[in-house]
Amino acid sequence: MSPITISRALRNPEIVSEDLREVILRTVEEMGYIPNLAARALAGRHNGVVGVITPALHHHGFAGLMIGIEDRFRASEFTVQYSNTLHHVDGEAGQLKSLLTQKPAGVIIAGAESYRDLLPLIENAACPIAHITDLSQEPQTLVVGLDHHAAGAEPTRFLLSRGYSRIGFMGRGTDIRSRRRKEGYEAAMREAGRFDPDLVIGENEGNSSGLGRELFARLLQRVPDVDAVFAQSDDLALGVLIECAVRGIRVPEDVGICGFNDLEFSAFTQPTLTTVHIPRYDIGYRVADMLLRAIRDEPPGEDKVDCGFSIIPRGSTR
Known part of the structure; x- marks a missing residue:
C-alpha cells in the first residue's frame, strides 16, 4: 500500500x-x-495532539468533563494530553507556553483562574483555543461554561424558600468559581435581609467529608442557631450529614443541607443529599466539539454556550 x-x-x-x-x-x-509526533508537527500544521489544561485533574468532579472530552475526540484523528495546574495561577501561562511549543492541533483551557497572562498567548497562538469558564471571564469565543454567581444565589434562595433562615456557606474560596458562588450566596442572603458574616466558614480550605465534619462543628460553636448549610461540594455536605448524625441533629427538620456537584453517592446517603447538578459531561463534550470544528475550519455553531445548572431536591432539605 x-x-x-x-x-x-x-x-x-x-x-x-x-x-x-x-x-x-x-x-x-x-x-x-x-507515529513520530515531532516529525508530524514538522511536516504539517500540528502534531495531532489536543492539550487540556485544568486546575483539578486530581478531583473526582473533573471525571465527567474528561469523559465528555474523550468521547468527542475518540472517533477523531486526535489524541488528548492533560496538564494539571493544581490551582496555581502562576503556572497557567507556563503550561500553555509549554503546550504551544509542541505545535498542538488545539488547546482546551478548562478552568483558568486568571486570563491576564494567558490572553497575549491566546491571541498569538497558531492553533485554536477553547475554554471552560465562569461566564464572567474574558474569553468571548469558543467558550462553554456557566454563571457561578447564579449557581451560588439560586441554591441559597431555594433553602430560604424551604423555611431556613440561618444558612451557612461552607467551602473554599481560593478559585474564581468558588468566589463567584460565595458572592451569589451573599447577594441572596442580603436580598432576604439574612446575611451574617459569621455564617461563612472555611473559605480557603479543601474538600473532604472529614473537613465537612470539622467545619460544621466550628460553625455550630460560632452560630448555634444555624439551621441550614450550603456546602461547596458533596464531600463537605456528607461531612455535615455525618456530624449531624453523631450529634443527634435531625436532618432536614433541624438542619437542612445542600451540596454541590451531584456526585454519585449523593443519591444514596441517608437521607439523600439535596445538591446542585452541573452537566459536566455535556460541558466537556460541547467544548471538545467546538474545538474540533475550529481545528477543521468548520462553522462553530455557537461561540459561547451557557450549560447552566439545576437544583436536585432530595431528603436533606424540607
Whole structure:
C-alpha cells in the first residue's frame, strides 16, 4: 500500500474503507509501529495532539468533563494530553507556553483562574483555543461554561424558600468559581435581609467529608442557631450529614443541607443529599466539539454556550 493510504488510515480513519483500514491497523499493531509526533508537527500544521489544561485533574468532579472530552475526540484523528495546574495561577501561562511549543492541533483551557497572562498567548497562538469558564471571564469565543454567581444565589434562595433562615456557606474560596458562588450566596442572603458574616466558614480550605465534619462543628460553636448549610461540594455536605448524625441533629427538620456537584453517592446517603447538578459531561463534550470544528475550519455553531445548572431536591432539605 502507498504511504499516503497508510497515513490516511492512521490520521483520518473514517475516509478509508473498513476492510483496508482493518488490514492497515492490524499490520501496524503487529509491527509495533508508533507515529513520530515531532516529525508530524514538522511536516504539517500540528502534531495531532489536543492539550487540556485544568486546575483539578486530581478531583473526582473533573471525571465527567474528561469523559465528555474523550468521547468527542475518540472517533477523531486526535489524541488528548492533560496538564494539571493544581490551582496555581502562576503556572497557567507556563503550561500553555509549554503546550504551544509542541505545535498542538488545539488547546482546551478548562478552568483558568486568571486570563491576564494567558490572553497575549491566546491571541498569538497558531492553533485554536477553547475554554471552560465562569461566564464572567474574558474569553468571548469558543467558550462553554456557566454563571457561578447564579449557581451560588439560586441554591441559597431555594433553602430560604424551604423555611431556613440561618444558612451557612461552607467551602473554599481560593478559585474564581468558588468566589463567584460565595458572592451569589451573599447577594441572596442580603436580598432576604439574612446575611451574617459569621455564617461563612472555611473559605480557603479543601474538600473532604472529614473537613465537612470539622467545619460544621466550628460553625455550630460560632452560630448555634444555624439551621441550614450550603456546602461547596458533596464531600463537605456528607461531612455535615455525618456530624449531624453523631450529634443527634435531625436532618432536614433541624438542619437542612445542600451540596454541590451531584456526585454519585449523593443519591444514596441517608437521607439523600439535596445538591446542585452541573452537566459536566455535556460541558466537556460541547467544548471538545467546538474545538474540533475550529481545528477543521468548520462553522462553530455557537461561540459561547451557557450549560447552566439545576437544583436536585432530595431528603436533606424540607
